[in-house]
Amino acid sequence: MRKKNEKGFALILALVLLLVMSLMGGGLIVITSGDHNSNNSSDQYQQAFYVAETGLIEAEKKIVNAYLGDWRTVESIGSSGMTDEQQAQALAGAVEGWYRNKNDRSMPTNGIEMTGDRITACYSSFKNIDRDTFRVTDHFTEQNFGDLIEPILTKLEAEGTDDPDTDDVDESTTAESSKKEVEKEEKYLKRFVYEYFMTNIGTAPYKGAGASIKATSSDIGSQGTAYKIYACGIFYGKAGPLDVNHNGEVQILIPLESIIVMPN
Numbered sequence: 001m002r003k004k005n006e007k008g009f010a011l012i013l014a015l016v017l018l019l020v021m022s023l024m025g026g027g028l029i030v031i032t033s034g035d036h037n038s039n040n041s042s043d044q045y046q047q048a049f050y051v052a053e054t055g056l057i058e059a060e061k062k063i064v065n066a067y068l069g070d071w072r073t074v075e076s077i078g079s080s081g082m083t084d085e086q087q088a089q090a091l092a093g094a095v096e097g098w099y100r101n102k103n104d105r106s107m108p109t110n111g112i113e114m115t116g117d118r119i120t121a122c123y124s125s126f127k128n129i130d131r132d133t134f135r136v137t138d139h140f141t142e143q144n145f146g147d148l149i150e151p152i153l154t155k156l157e158a159e160g161t162d163d164p165d166t167d168d169v170d171e172s173t174t175a176e177s178s179k180k181e182v183e184k185e186e187k188y189l190k191r192f193v194y195e196y197f198m199t200n201i202g203t204a205p206y207k208g209a210g211a212s213i214k215a216t217s218s219d220i221g222s223q224g225t226a227y228k229i230y231a232c233g234i235f236y237g238k239a240g241p242l243d244v245n246h247n248g249e250v251q252i253l254i255p256l257e258s259i260i261v262m263p264n
Contacts, residue, residue: 047192048233048254051145055194055231056258062138063198063227066108067262069100107225107264110135110200122195122232125255137227139197144245145233146190153186190245191238196231204261224261231256 065071072080074097077087082103090099114123114131118139123129206224233254236246 044235044252045254048235048252049256050233051192051194051235052231052233052254052256054145054148055143055196055233056229056256058140058143058194059138059196059198059229059231060258060260062140063108063229063260063262066106069102069105071098072101073097074099107262108137108198108200108227110137112136112139114139114197120195121250121253122230122234122255123197125232125253126230126257134199136197136199141195143194143196144190145192145194146186146188146245149189150186153182187239191236193234193236193246194231195234196229198227198229201226201228201259203264206261206263222263224263226259226261229258229260231258 074091074094077090077099080087080090080101080103082090086103090102093099112118112135114134114136118141120141122141202225203223204226206222233252233256234250235252237249237251239246
């Protein structure tokens with residue numbers, strides 16, 4: 001009986017196993033890379049949503065300040081044009097060196113047309129707007145989120161300690177990490193921008209308590225004025241050599257709406 005020649009079989013088997021293992025390793029790398037990119041994209045969408053919520057909050061603050069009076073420093077009260085009695089009342093209600101300038105209180109009205117440069121990607125993303133008749137009380141664009149929170153990161157970095165009231169999720173965003181990591185996070189957050197605009201949509205039932213434009217009116221069960229707020233959280237592409245914060249190319253845009261009712 002002739003014996004089979006099995007010379008070189010071990011080498012062929014080793015090459016086949018090596019090929020299989022290489023394919024498996026490559027597949028794992030592709031899957032891991034896809035999961036990583038998916039997680040990054042999910043984080044960016046979530047952050048853009050939070051930035052859009054920031055826009056809603058800032059718009060509400062603008063409306064409330066218009067009704068109650070904007071905040072000014074106590075040092076500037078002498079040039080406010082108020083009487084001595086009004087100044088005394090303002091100082092009595094001052095908070096940490098700030099007072100409300102009630103002389104300039106007003107009810108925001110729709111006086112701005114959304115034309116020209118105001119037709120932004122954010123504005124165009126709201127499909128329920130009647131473009132022919134739509135007017136707004138105010139419109140703020142390119143509000144950089146990184147600039148908004150930069151003082152917080154700078155303070156943490158300067159103090160060399162993390163915020164004791166905040167649980168650490170990503171150590172690269174805290175003052176416990178290196179200065180380089182903090183600067184990297186600041187640069188990344190400056191790619192997020194929020195935009196908002198508000199429109200007066202007329203009277204609406206108001207129930208609650210608070211300061212009123214008319215001192216003689218009642219706040220409980222009265223008619224108020226409703227404002228619809230539109231806001232967007234925008235994530236731009238990475239800044240190039242000639243760019244300041246980003247390259248101007250919108251990668252993610254999250255639009256949000258809300259309504260606030262103020263007492264008349």
